[in-house]
Amino acid sequence: MGEEELEGGDRGYTQDGTVDLRGNPVLRSKRGGWRACSFVVVYEVFERMAYYGISSNLILYLTKKLHQGTVTSANNVTNWVGTVWMTPILGAYVADAHLGRYWTFMIASVIYLSGMSVLTLAVSLPRLRPPHCSDPNLANCKRASTLQLAVFYGALYTLAVGTGGTKPNISTIGADQFDEFEPKEKAHKLSFFNWWMFSIFFGTLFANTIIVYIQDNVGWTLGYGLPTAGLAVSILIFLAGTPFYRHRAPAGSPFTRMARVIVAALRKWRVPVPSDPKELYELDLEEYNRKGKFRIDSTPTLRFLNKACVKVGSTGPWMLCPVTQVEETKQMMRMIPILMATFIPSAMVAQTNTLFVKQGITLDRRVGHFNIPPASLAAFVTLSMLTSVVLYDRYFVKIMKRWTKTLEESLFSKEWALA
Numbered sequence: 012m013g014e015e016e017l018e019g020g021d022r023g024y025t026q027d028g029t030v031d032l033r034g035n036p037v038l039r040s041k042r043g044g045w046r047a048c049s050f051v052v053v054y055e056v057f058e059r060m061a062y063y064g065i066s067s068n069l070i071l072y073l074t075k076k077l078h079q080g081t082v083t084s085a086n087n088v089t090n091w092v093g094t095v096w097m098t099p100i101l102g103a104y105v106a107d108a109h110l111g112r113y114w115t116f117m118i119a120s121v122i123y124l125s126g127m128s129v130l131t132l133a134v135s136l137p138r139l140r141p142p143h144c145s146d147p148n149l150a151n152c153k154r155a156s157t158l159q160l161a162v163f164y165g166a167l168y169t170l171a172v173g174t175g176g177t178k179p180n181i182s183t184i185g186a187d188q189f190d191e192f193e194p195k196e197k198a199h200k201l202s203f204f205n206w207w208m209f210s211i212f213f214g215t216l217f218a219n220t221i222i223v224y225i226q227d228n229v230g231w232t233l234g235y236g237l238p239t240a241g242l243a244v245s246i247l248i249f250l251a252g253t254p255f256y257r258h259r260a261p262a263g264s265p266f267t268r269m270a271r272v273i274v275a276a277l278r279k280w281r282v283p284v285p286s287d288p289k290e291l292y293e294l295d296l297e298e299y300n301r302k303g304k305f306r307i308d309s310t311p312t313l314r315f316l317n318k319a320c321v322k323v324g325s326t327g328p329w330m331l332c333p334v335t336q337v338e339e340t341k342q343m344m345r346m347i348p349i350l351m352a353t354f355i356p357s358a359m360v361a362q363t364n365t366l367f368v369k370q371g372i373t374l375d376r377r378v379g380h381f382n383i384p385p386a387s388l389a390a391f392v393t394l395s396m397l398t399s400v401v402l403y404d405r406y407f408v409k410i411m412k413r414w415t416k417t418l419e420e421s422l423f424s425k426e427w428a429l430a
Contacts, residue, residue: 026192028303029257032113043188043257044196048203050252051185052210057245058181059214061127062174064222064238066092067386070365071372072231076140077163078152085365091167092361098175105176108264112180112187113256119176120246126170127239133163135232181249182207187257192303205404212397219390227384262302265343272332272340275319279330284317291320293334307338316341363389 024036031037069091073084106115133139139162144152155163185207189200218238226234285291288309299306309317319332364386371385 025190025257026300026303027190029187029190029259032253032258034260037257039190039193039196042255043190045188045199045203047188047252047255047257048185050248050255051181051188052206054245054249055181055207055210056214056217057241057248058177059211060218060222061238061242061245062095063215063218064241065127065130065170065235066095066364067219067389068223068226068234068368068384070368071227071386072134074149074369076134076231077155077160078141078144078149079154080149081369085369087164088365089361091164091171092364094168094171095174095178098171099179100175102176103179104264104266106180107261108267109261111258111261112184113258115176116180116184116249119173119180120249121173123170123173123177124239124242124246126166126168126173127235127242129162129166130170131232131235131239133159133166134235139163184256184258187259191305202404205400209397209400209404212393212400216390216393216397219393220387223384223386227386265339268336269340269343271329272316272319272337274329275332276316279318279321279323280315282318282321282323284314284321288334290322291317291334292322292331293320299335304335307335309334310338310341313341313344316344363392 023038023040025039025043029037029043031042037043066088070084070088073079073087074081077084079087102115102119106112109115110118139159141153141155141159146152182204185203186200189196189203191197191200222234222237225237291309293306296306309320316337319337320334322331325331367388368385371388374385376383376385376388
């Protein structure tokens, strides 16, 4: 037996169902881990630099170059940003149900880069923007033509469609590089998300300082050209890591799975739920192990949904669902209050790229002979988050692990003494 076969025993192959691009099982030593994630993290630095290089100063371009009013430009910015954050729902669905994360990401990256390229042309070519106007009263300036607006906003929303396929998949591609069935990799997965956030803030900081300074003081052509080049570099970096990635095959839409649980529960709304959870329908443990999934035990919360697991005459997927599928639906429904709680903070954060930037223009931003760009004021928020992520991952987590372990040992000692 070859050395590779010995290494590829039960402990050598991943147990979470990840495969290579051809659908073959993968060895932990050959793919995944921090080596694969390094490409993903570096990609995110350049991609966030590209995105925030556009969004951070967009309102100033709309008012100064396209001669739009403050209210109109602010509304256009928030509409576009809202679209950017809504399209990932569609991108996640396509990845989970049809193409898989890798290919959805690659197709979306081409769309993303196309939008960025056209946007750079729109700010560079004189024919695609109105003539320069130094009159402080925008009403006296020539407005952008329909063609100029169509090209500019067409590029912006093409970019939004592209981010819809990259944003929800790049982070999950990174998470797929760690096998949750292997304790060491499971711990690394938690740390990955902290450094993932660090890469986001690092790229954002570069955009909020260097890129916006170039846009304000050098020119919009270079100020948009650099983010476009940065995005191209990020895609090449991601492609370079392809031989090292682990992949998950499309497993169907989670929305369909959730809908089946809700419909099955409603169709059996008069059926009583057994007091013994063992009487509920569930797949064999081997079935979950084969797919690289965890089986979840039934819980009493949102008990109405447990009706979907009650065995009656029909066994169709819209009439009978396993316990794990029901519990996954419950987990998603428990997140709805959290989602709703973010509405008001999100409305406040939306002002960062609009009202705050316009307000920053009125401030005295001079530090000696240097004039801080208005959009760079958001860098203070990014700096605080960068610092927080490092302190959290390197110090807070370790302190809390020690404290909770000590607390658990203390409680165990007290329980043993009382016994």
